[in-house]
Amino acid sequence: MTTDPRTPRRAPAGAAVLREDVTEAIRAAVFEELASVGFARMSIEGIARRAGVGKTAVYRRWKSKLSLVLDLVSAFAAQGLPAPATGSLYGDVRALLEVASHALRHPVASQVIPDLLVESVRNPEIADAIKAALLDSQQGVAAHIVRDAIARGELPASTDPYRLLDVAVGPLYWHLVVVRADLPKGYLDDLTRGAVAALRA
Structure with a gap:
């Protein structure tokens, strides 16, 4: 069986586009979590729970809570x-x-x-x-x-x-x-x- 070259190829598994609404929900959750418990006690689990997403959604975007906070602060500085x-x-x-x-x-x-x-x-x-x-x-x-x-x-x-x-x-x-x-x-x-x-x- 041959594949028609005109048929669009499907994106491979795991290559889903990151939803902006989820990203914004996570960012908002970070600020709320920081205000509630502080950086030292803040966790990816707490952020995910507050954002209403799974931990995987957070880790797809940031590798750690430090990189997440640094990204948010840098974005604020750029404004x-x-x-x-x-x-x-x-x-x-x-x-x-x-x-x-x-x-x-x-x-x-x-x-x-x-x-x-x-x-x-x-x-x-x-x-x-x-x-x-x-x-x-x-x-x-x-x-x-x-x-x-x-x-x-x-x-x-x-x-x-x-x-x-x-x-x-x-x-x-x-x-x-x-x-x-x-x-x-x-x-x-x-x-x-x-x-x-x-x-x-």
Whole structure:
């Protein structure tokens, strides 16, 4: 019996296309699992159970929980933060703080970020991924804000762009993630004014 060459060949067993909806369910489950039990206690079994899939579905996509978390953090870093362009230094800093405060107040992020920062002390791969996701992306936004402010004559040319993170995002992170307190009314406005004054000093 001969095979008609015009007949499409069937994909070999095991070569099934990975369903995107399953992949997204697993990614969502990872964030939930991290927030619930932390990286150290997180397991592929727990992720699969939370996603409503078998362990095999997870292992087809990632070889370990570390590679899974690194992939998610790297994807987050690739998205980056939008660089504000309000036309003024005050407006740009205020917009940056608004976006950052929403991100840090997210219930999952408020659990996941501190846990991964602790793990990064013991794991250089996680440290590199966290640096790219949290530090490098924010440094790029800070540099953009300061560069625009210098071009408008609002800041001296010698202004260190990364100082913006120290005087603006640093206090916000401390308040929301470390102290875990609600922001008082007008806090972001006060913090913006203080950060702008510090940059100009």
